[in-house]
Each structure stands twice: as structure tokens, then as C-alpha cells.
Amino acid sequence: xxxxxxxxxxxxxxxxxxxxxxxxxxxxxxxxxxxxxxxxxxxxxxxxxxxxxxxxxxxxxxxxxxxxxxxxxxxxxxxxxxxxxxxxxxxxxxxxxxxxxxxxxxxxxxxxxxxxxxxxxxxxxxxxxxxxxxxxxxxxxxxxxxxxxxxxxxxxxxxxxxxxxxxxxxxxxxxxxxxxxxxxxxxxxxxxxxxxxxxxxx
Amino acid sequence: xxxxxxxxxxxxxxxxxxxxxxxxxxxxxxxxxxxxxxxxxxxxxxxxxxxxxxxxxxxxxxxxxxxxxxxxxxxxxxxxxxxxxxxxxxxxxxxxxxxxxxxxxxxxxxxxxxxxxxxxxxxxxxxxxxxxxxxxxxxxxxxxxxxxxxxxxxxxxxxxxxxxxxxxxxxxxxxxxxxxxxxxxxxxxxxxxxxxxxxxxx
Numbered sequence: 264x265x266x267x268x269x270x271x272x273x274x275x276x277x278x279x280x281x282x283x284x285x286x287x288x289x290x291x292x293x294x295x296x297x298x299x300x301x302x303x304x305x306x307x308x309x310x311x312x313x314x315x316x317x318x319x320x321x322x323x324x325x326x327x328x329x330x331x332x333x334x335x336x337x338x339x340x341x342x343x344x345x346x347x348x349x350x351x352x353x354x355x356x357x358x359x360x361x362x363x364x365x366x367x368x369x370x371x372x373x374x375x376x377x378x379x380x381x382x383x384x385x386x387x388x389x390x391x392x393x394x395x396x397x398x399x400x401x402x403x404x405x406x407x408x409x410x411x412x413x414x415x416x417x418x419x420x421x422x423x424x425x426x427x428x429x430x431x432x433x434x435x436x437x438x439x440x441x442x443x444x445x446x447x448x449x450x451x452x453x454x455x456x457x458x459x460x461x462x463x464x465x
Numbered sequence: 466x467x468x469x470x471x472x473x474x475x476x477x478x479x480x481x482x483x484x485x486x487x488x489x490x491x492x493x494x495x496x497x498x499x500x501x502x503x504x505x506x507x508x509x510x511x512x513x514x515x516x517x518x519x520x521x522x523x524x525x526x527x528x529x530x531x532x533x534x535x536x537x538x539x540x541x542x543x544x545x546x547x548x549x550x551x552x553x554x555x556x557x558x559x560x561x562x563x564x565x566x567x568x569x570x571x572x573x574x575x576x577x578x579x580x581x582x583x584x585x586x587x588x589x590x591x592x593x594x595x596x597x598x599x600x601x602x603x604x605x606x607x608x609x610x611x612x613x614x615x616x617x618x619x620x621x622x623x624x625x626x627x628x629x630x631x632x633x634x635x636x637x638x639x640x641x642x643x644x645x646x647x648x649x650x651x652x653x654x655x656x657x658x659x660x661x662x663x664x665x666x667x
Contacts, residue, residue, distance in 0.1 A: 313524050315517065322515050323637035327648055338657050435525035446529055451653045455540050 269300035275437040276353035279332035284438035351390030471502035477639040478555035481534040486640035553592030560615040579604040
């Protein structure tokens with residue numbers, strides 16, 4: 264699979280549907296036979312472009328979405344507990360991820376899974392750097408190195424560049440996949456993505 | 466099936482996903498063994514509540530949605546041609562529908578299908594009363610009676626009440642299904658709706 268062109272997998276650490284996608288991402292990768300390139304983004308700056316806001320704060324849609332997060336997780340047999348503090352800012356999580364990714368993409372993926380589980384299963388507020396570092400340490404990472412890294416200007420700029428590039432690529436939600444230029448938004452678009460790949464585009 | 470409690474099927478005549486749902490609605494009805502109660506709504510007043518607007522006018526999301534309309538139709542093997550005039554106001558279509566529905570629900574469903582085909586296959590602008598009436602006439606309805614009806618205050622108020630009731634029920638998009646109080650938004654939620662019904666709720 265290492266020679267195949269990667270499929271971009273964008274997600275926001277505070278996104279329930281992003282979390283659900285992350286839980287089925289490894290199986291998806293196996294089925295499509297191409298690696299997923301995990302790319303956390305920040306929906307805050309993206310919502311400024313689209314003029315929208317967090318789902319749960321939108322009238323009518325908010326109540327629906329809380330019901331649908333839980334239901335979508337059950338539908339795909341994924342554990343889910345809606346966090347008490349929601350949504351959260353996830354810039355520290357993103358910085359830790361990209362700093363690690365530049366050194367070891369597999370390690371960054373492992374950290375992302377640990378952070379998602381901490382937030383959406385164990386109800387830990389990964390919006391705070393201290394929790395990000397604690398989760399990283401429990402997952403076997405060097406918390407001191409990560410703590411130093413997430414305060415560094417190049418790491419901050421790396422995250423900003425990733426978010427700008429995502430907007431440039433048309434990403435406006437989480438999860439968001441791009442396969443050979445074809446965009447798919449939502450965990451509910453995974454079947455369509457697979458059909459599209461099987462048929463070699465339409 | 467006539468004795469079974471109906472499943473509410475809300476849709477907006479200007480909505481591509483509503484149209485796609487209408488094309489698979491009869492099959493869905495057969496599979497679930499319960500009648501669908503077709504209920505056109507107007508997204509304009511609903512978007513005022515949610516603070517959003519037509520999909521195609523939202524930055525980033527707009528470009529994506531135009532691609533996704535066509536792709537979603539192909540995914541479900543439904544004919545689709547994006548209308549030149551889009552989106553449109555559909556109050557005349559709604560008034561004609563509800564006036565007919567109060568007399569013959571089957572006839573109203575037939576009119577809805579004819580209107581949707583006119584707009585999303587034949588590129589006819591059903592936003593104008595003259596086209597609504599022409600389509601109705603071609604489908605075998607009494608255009609003169611419909612023309613009189615859509616100008617009547619009770620019919621106008623009937624549509625307004627329907628939209629208010631939909632908002633009250635939490636409807637914020639098209640298509641939107643409500644099964645025994647459980648809401649499902651989007652043509653992509655149909656598989657989940659069916660799983661939910663099969664399992665008797667979760």
C-alpha cells in the first residue's frame with residue numbers, strides 16, 4: 264500500500280463525525296487499498312469562511328445533531344459518549360499531531376486515536392494543553408518534548424498552513440476525504456467514496 | 466399498508482436531495498411497509514430560523530454541493546440535470562400540492578412527481594405559477610381549478626401552517642423524515658432510517 268497515492272483524510276479533533284470516521288478509517292484503508300493521510304484541521308477558521316458555526320449551536324439542527332452523533336456511532340458500532348465540554352478548541356492537539364507527524368506519521372496517527380478516545384469515550388477535555396500532554400504521555404510519547412514543541416512558532420505556523428491549505432482545497436467540514444481531487448464530506452459519504460473508487464470515477 | 470402509521474416525508478420542491486428522495490420514496494415505502502406522508506415545505510422561512518441559506522450560495526460548500534447533487538443522483542440511479550434557474554421559490558407548487566392533497570393525497574403525490582421531473586430532469590422553472598399550472602395540466606389535472614385555488618387565502622394559510630408545523634417538529638432541511646418521533650435528515654440517512662425501523666428503535 265505504501266506505493267499507492269494517499270487519500271487525504273481531514274478531521275477536526277472536536278468533531279463527533281470526525282471521531283467516528285477515525286474509528287472506521289483503518290478498515291476503510293484496507294478495503295480501498297490506499298493509505299489515508301490523516302490531516303487534522305481547525306473548523307473555527309473554516310467556519311469564518313463559510314459563515315456558519317458549530318452544529319450544536321444552530322437552531323433546530325443543534326438538537327438533531329446531538330441525537331444523530333450517538334445514532335451514527337451506533338450505526339457503525341463505534342463507542343460514543345458526548346463530551347460534557349463541547350465543542351472545544353483543538354489547536355494544542357493539532358500542533359502536537361503535526362509536530363509528531365513530521366517525525367513519524369504512524370506515531371501521529373496513534374496520538375490522534377488516543378486523543379479522540381480520551382475526548383469521545385472518556386470525556387476528557389482535550390481542549391487543554393495539559394490534557395493533550397497527559398494523553399500523549401499515557402500513549403507512550405515524550406510529553407516534555409511535545410510540550411516544548413507546541414509552544415514553538417514553526418509548529419504554530421505549520422498548523423496555520425495546514426488549515427489554509429485545507430480551505431484552498433475546498434475542505435469545509437469534518438470528516439472530509441479527497442481522492443484524486445474528488446471531495447467527499449461526511450462519514451455518511453464513505454460508501455459513495457468506495458463506489459466512486461471501485462468504478463474508477465463516474 | 467393503509468392501516469399502518471404514516472412516516473412523514475418532508476421535502477422542498479427546489480431541493481435536489483428532496484427530488485432524489487422522491488425518486489426512491491415508493492421503493493422505500495414498500496420496503497418499510499408503512500405509507501409515506503408527502504409534505505412539501507418552504508426552506509426560505511426555515512432558513513430564517515436556522516440562520517443559514519441555500520447550499521449553493523455558501524462559500525466552499527456551494528461548489529461541493531453542485532458536484533454532490535449529480536453524484537448522489539448517480540449513486541441511487543436517478544436521472545438528474547441541475548436546473549439553470551436555481552434555487553427557486555416554490556410557494557405556488559406547495560399551494561397546488563396541498564389544495565390537491567386535501568381532496569386526494571394520491572393525486573397530490575402524482576403532481577409532486579410531475580413537478581420534480583419538470584424541474585430536475587426537463588429544466589423547467591417550476592418557480593413560476595404558469596409552469597406549475599402547465600405541468601399540472603399535462604399530468605391530467607384541472608389547471609383552471611388549481612389556478613383559482615393557489616390564489617385563495619385559505620390555501621395560502623394552509624401552506625403557512627404546514628411550514629410552521631414542520632419547524633415546530635424540528636424540520637430544518639430537505640428531505641427530512643420523521644418516524645414515530647425519530648427524525649432523519651437527508652437522502653443519505655435512508656439506510657439508517659431503515660436500520661432503525663428494523664431494530665424497533667435503538
